[in-house]
Amino acid sequence: MSCICKIKEGMGSFTETEEKLANYILDNRQEIIMLSAQELADRVKTSAAAVVRFSKKVGYKGFTALKVEMAKESYDEAEDFNTIIKENDSIETLIKKSEAINTKAVTQTYKLINKDILQKAIDSLNNCKNIYIFGVGASGLVAQDFQYKLSRIKRIAIYQQDSHIQLASAAHIGPGDIAIGISYSGETREINVALRKAKELGAKTIGITKFNNNSLAKIADFPLYIPSEEKEIRIGAITSRMTALLITDLLYLGIAKNDVDKTEEYILKTREIIKAFK
Known part of the structure; x- marks a missing residue:
């Protein structure tokens, strides 16, 4: 199960501190794998224990295990669509949006x-x-x-x-x-x-x-x-x-x-x- 995907999908259930950690990790993926739990905690103004708890919440034994999984992942992601339809969309645009959204959903599911x-x-x-x-x-x-x-x-x-x-x-x-x-x-x-x-x-x-x-x-x-x-x-x-x-x-x-x-x-x-x- 993708580490990045798990963090993104868990956003709705995170506490305020966990959401800050999630956003920092997602925005600084390559930097994260070089940081210790304490160094990440300092950047987000929380504790190393909170970093470890967050790592466990998304399914890892600790922050090190989370970093290992993140290092394996590719960061080339398709552009997100913020909305599925707009009133002035052409049929061609509608088809492209539908394809992109459904393709992304299938990929995330697996x-x-x-x-x-x-x-x-x-x-x-x-x-x-x-x-x-x-x-x-x-x-x-x-x-x-x-x-x-x-x-x-x-x-x-x-x-x-x-x-x-x-x-x-x-x-x-x-x-x-x-x-x-x-x-x-x-x-x-x-x-x-x-x-x-x-x-x-x-x-x-x-x-x-x-x-x-x-x-x-x-x-x-x-x-x-x-x-x-x-x-x-x-x-x-x-x-x-x-x-x-x-x-x-x-x-x-x-x-x-x-x-x-x-x-x-x-x-x-x-x-x-x-x-x-x-």
Whole structure:
């Protein structure tokens, strides 16, 4: 998972001191790798202990580990777009902006992936009894897509469109089951209630949410992150829907490759029955 990306995505959850540290690090990346924790602290007018705490908050054992990861990264980044659309944009501009924003979102999503957590989530899905999926609104569309893909390879997942029925289904989850909650904000009440209930009943939980210290990320045994969006482009669930689909596709592929021969057999069977209606 990219160090720079983690710092950028964590901005919404940082304290004032942590935000100052984050901004200084992002603005002085090449200098940072040459500084000690105390030297960075002096520049930001804080303590070395605060620098270490910040490093741990973004996922590293200490400031040295953070610097090592930062030194590995390339600093050639695409130009950011502050807004997705303007009234006088031509169709050509609109296409270019859409391409740039979506390309950036895809790249950031893959950078945010923690391979160990993803592997544990896939292993749990391959060994579980039942799969329960929770999502409302645009996240519900992602849940439906995942349910459909799983059905094609004979892995039946339980998803209900009505949020109240979703909560009712959560009451029947048990040990050996998996509950997957999808929520960009991580604060969708129905999803968090369902996943808390699943944990209470002994099930493992997967959360697909933005990279932030939100409630869903805290609840989930296996949090899988998608990028945060700028407020200006939150005119609809555009990149959040796409990036959540990238995560569920990875989960699907991880399940499918567990037994490639069986997967191929099941897909051929579903294709044959659908062909009968064409």
